[in-house]
Amino acid sequence: MVSVKEKDKVSLGNTREVTAVASASVGNVAVGFNVLAHTISGLQDQITVRRVDEGITVRQVTGVTDKLPLDEAHNSAAAAIRAMVDAYSLESGFELDIDKGIPLGSGLGGSAATAVAAVVAVNQMLKMPLQTSDLFQFALFGETSAGGYPHGDNVAASLMGGLVINGPNANPKPIQLPAPNRMRCVVIHPHIDTQTQKRADSLPTQYPAELVIGQLTNLATFVSGCYQNNLDLIGGSLIDLLIEPHRSSMIPAFSRIKKTALESGALGCSICGSGPSLFAWFTSDNQANEAKVAMQDVLKRQGVAYSSWLTPINGTGAKIIA
Numbered sequence: 001m002v003s004v005k006e007k008d009k010v011s012l013g014n015t016r017e018v019t020a021v022a023s024a025s026v027g028n029v030a031v032g033f034n035v036l037a038h039t040i041s042g043l044q045d046q047i048t049v050r051r052v053d054e055g056i057t058v059r060q061v062t063g064v065t066d067k068l069p070l071d072e073a074h075n076s077a078a079a080a081i082r083a084m085v086d087a088y089s090l091e092s093g094f095e096l097d098i099d100k101g102i103p104l105g106s107g108l109g110g111s112a113a114t115a116v117a118a119v120v121a122v123n124q125m126l127k128m129p130l131q132t133s134d135l136f137q138f139a140l141f142g143e144t145s146a147g148g149y150p151h152g153d154n155v156a157a158s159l160m161g162g163l164v165i166n167g168p169n170a171n172p173k174p175i176q177l178p179a180p181n182r183m184r185c186v187v188i189h190p191h192i193d194t195q196t197q198k199r200a201d202s203l204p205t206q207y208p209a210e211l212v213i214g215q216l217t218n219l220a221t222f223v224s225g226c227y228q229n230n231l232d233l234i235g236g237s238l239i240d241l242l243i244e245p246h247r248s249s250m251i252p253a254f255s256r257i258k259k260t261a262l263e264s265g266a267l268g269c270s271i272c273g274s275g276p277s278l279f280a281w282f283t284s285d286n287q288a289n290e291a292k293v294a295m296q297d298v299l300k301r302q303g304v305a306y307s308s309w310l311t312p313i314n315g316t317g318a319k320i321i322a
Helices: 004-009 076-088 110-124 132-147 152-160 196-201 209-228 231-237 244-250 254-263 285-302
Strands: 017-027 036-052 056-063 093-100 163-165 175-177 184-190 268-271 278-282 306-312
Touching: 017 110, 017 152, 036 056, 036 110, 036 152, 036 184, 036 306, 056 076, 076 093, 076 110, 076 132, 093 110, 110 132, 110 152, 132 152, 152 163, 175 209, 184 285, 209 231, 244 254, 244 268, 254 268, 254 278, 254 285, 278 285, 285 306
Parallel strands: 056 093
Antiparallel strands: 017 036, 036 093, 036 163, 163 175, 184 278, 184 306, 268 278
């Protein structure tokens, strides 16, 4: 909630047009369903926002897809800006040009990145821009409008950069976690047609207590390992007991790709968000490069087209480029 006192401090300045970019992200990171994520460097959405007399409209969508909804209620960028406009009673309309670099339905946080870039651009137009973490609530609203339910993990990572965990419900601001700078992530995106909502609906509504306890133990150990810079703790806990068993069957050759990654020295390998993309963590560039080739070869033998990226864990958050 935004207080009346906060509203009085927020107003638009003279800037009329801003372009911002926000990165894709690996959601869940195996142990933190909907609460843990990290950025993917080199894969991003770009949005140009300009002020107009009234309304919030999407003028065009370009890039890897032009099939985003254009209406304010279902476009994550427009919905996020609407939430910000309403919260602070901003007296302006906004027009958006969206350049998508993140493929739709990839599980790489595309709708979150679009929402994040939009609010970061509008924030730059304020006389006194808000703190970055204060934009989380608005981008999350936009992500929820597009995805049907909130993916706070992707929003947090795309906004803040690096390895991020959602803050508590009473104070919904992302918390950045320390990750070893030498850590590298391989992301493989099989080009298959799947839908986020279908993958979400495939999950059970209840889990046995022992699995939940095991996953909580993994998450706590993982966070402890990050703060201690302890690779044994990180690798030993980078295991998904809850989500992966139910979604992995929808990903071509998942078990073979994971086995290949682990045999190549990965600390862990699992699904990016709701899939179908996969990720694996490694401790050096050389190790990650060799594993990337081996993981790709599994899909090649299956005749499945793919895209792939090698990225640091500690990537940058959303930023203004013009």
